[in-house]
Amino acid sequence: MNETMSEEFWQGVEQFNAGQFYACHDILEALWIDSIEPDKTFYQGILQIAVGLYxxxxxxxxxAMILLGEGSNRLRRYLPSYGGINVEELFTESVDLLKALQQESLQPMANNKLAENQARLLPSISLSKL
Incomplete structure (x- = not known):
């Protein structure tokens, strides 16, 4: 855990990684509303990715595509890491999922490979090694 991020933030991270995206949204939204920059945009980026996954x-x-795109775009300025989080990994996984969703939306009649690989494609939040 990183000392600079609140206990509530880490609870939101745990919920995100457990696939509890709505609960994660609730926690991060409360933090986002009460925060100032640079944390504010960071929380909003993760929050939007969580809502996209929801x-x-x-x-x-x-x-999903709109919010994954907006959230990923907000996280760009925090690369490669911020607040103890490996932002680079979250950003890359979110963009990869967005690309897969965009391809799926262009070929709706094709076999739904996305559903088969959904668990593999879902982004997760990991700690920074820095």
């Missing part, structure tokens, strides 16, 4: 779980492909 939409994906509800088969809202368009909502």
């Amino acid at each position: 939409h994906l779980g509800n088969h809202n492909l368009r909502g």
